[in-house]
Amino acid sequence: DADVTQTPRNRITKTGKRIMLECSQTKGHDRMYWYRQDPGLGLRLIYYSFDVKDINKGEISDGYSVSRQAQAKFSLSLESAIPNQTALYFCATSDPGGQGFSGANVLTFGAGSRLTVL
Amino acid sequence: TQLLEQSPQFLSIQEGENLTVYCNSSSVFSSLQWYRQEPGEGPVLLVTVVTGGEVKKLKRLTFQFGDARKDSSLHITAAQPGDTGLYLCAQSWEIYNQGGKLIFGQGTELSVKP
Numbered sequence: 001d002a003d004v005t006q007t008p009r010n011r012i013t014k015t016g017k018r019i020m021l022e023c024s025q026t027k028g029h030d031r032m033y034w035y036r037q038d039p040g041l042g043l044r045l046i047y048y049s050f051d052v053k054d055i056n057k058g059e060i061s062d063g064y065s066v067s068r069q070a071q072a073k074f075s076l077s078l079e080s081a082i083p084n085q086t087a088l089y090f091c092a093t094s095d096p097g098g099q100g101f102s103g104a105n106v107l108t109f110g111a112g113s114r115l116t117v118l
Numbered sequence: 119t120q121l122l123e124q125s126p127q128f129l130s131i132q133e134g135e136n137l138t139v140y141c142n143s144s145s146v147f148s149s150l151q152w153y154r155q156e157p158g159e160g161p162v163l164l165v166t167v168v169t170g171g172e173v174k175k176l177k178r179l180t181f182q183f184g185d186a187r188k189d190s191s192l193h194i195t196a197a198q199p200g201d202t203g204l205y206l207c208a209q210s211w212e213i214y215n216q217g218g219k220l221i222f223g224q225g226t227e228l229s230v231k232p
Contacts, residue, residue, distance in 0.1 A: 004160075035222075040127065042206060042224040043161070058219070090160050105210050105220060106151065109160025 003027050004110035006091050012116045019078040021113045023091030031095065032074040033107065034058075034066060037088040046089075049074055081117040089113045121145060122209050122223035130229040131197055139192045139226045141207035147187045148210055151220070155204040164192075197230045204228075 004025045013019055023032065030051045035043040035058075045058030047066040055066060063085060065077045078085055092107040123142045131137055141150065149168045153161035165174050167183035167190060174181045178201075180193040194201055204227050208220040 033219075040224055042122075042124075043208075043222040045219060045221070048219060059221075092160070105149075106163050106166065107153075107161075107208075107220060109162070111158065111160050 002111065003108055004091055004093055006089075006110035006113045008113060009111065010114045012118065013081055014118050015080075015082055017081050017117075019081050019115065021076045021089055021091075021115070023074045023076070023110060025072050025074075025091075025093045025108075027093050027095065027108060028071075029093035029095045029108070030071065031093060031105075032068065033092040033094070034064075034074070034076045035090045035092060036060065037090060037112075043090065046076065078115075081115075083117045086115060086117045089115060121221055122207060124205075124207055124223035124226050126226060127224065128227045128229075130231065133198055133230055133232050134196050135230075137194050137197055137228070139205055139228075140189065141191070141223050142189045143209060145188065145209070147183075147190075150183060150187075150190045151208045151210070152181055152190070152192055153206045153208060153222075155206060155225075157203075161204075161206055194228075197228075199230045199232050202228055202230050 007022045033048040034046040037043050044060050046064050049055050049068045052068050067075050090112050091110045094105050094107050125140050151166045152164045154164050155161040165181045170185045170187045172183040178195045182191045204225045206225045207223045
């Protein structure tokens with residue numbers, strides 16, 4: 001099984017529908033992230049969570065919400081999907097332990113969830 | 119706001135050629151990472167560079183961190199079709215990860231033709 005599992009892998013929906021993308025991890029990491037990928041724009045951070053009681057907005061949180069149900073689970077919701085939310089969504093985890101002075105925060109990504117909003 | 123600039127955005131070369139991808143920022147990095155992403159998969163870490171002037175090698179890939187820690191490059195020697203993919207640089211600002219967020223460049227799409 002993959003360390004970071006995203007469901008669904010592909011989803012087509014209509015404008016105005018509520019969508020939830022789910023992420024679960026077996027890495028035991030406290031930190032979890034949701035990124036959005038669009039061609040030519042790289043990965044942009046939507047929300048991140050450093051533990052179950054901690055939720056933070058990223059660069060592009062408008063139109064999205066998240067829930068950290070447990071250390072291993074972090075879900076992303078689109079309350080009312082719109083076409084410009086069509087994108088590839090990635091969940092990632094990280095463990096700050098062992099980084100030393102560098103503070104290098106290495107991410108482990110899921111395989112992605114492709115969402116199309118018609 | 120795009121804080122990391124990668125160039126070129128697209129690169130199509132023949133097998134055996136050399137190439138360099140650049141990642142630049144107006145901010146000083148506390149560390150910089152390079153990831154590679156293949157179609158249908160998430161990005162996978164290639165390397166982390168931390169010290170200004172640092173050079174790291176991963177087989178035919180050479181990663182360099184600028185002396186001022188504001189830029190980095192990835193050089194591939196004798197590219198092979200298996201090197202095809204999206205290469206992403208990512209910047210981390212916070213030491214000791216009080217923040218822990220990574221900001222990504224827009225990526226370089228590399229295609230290596232046989």
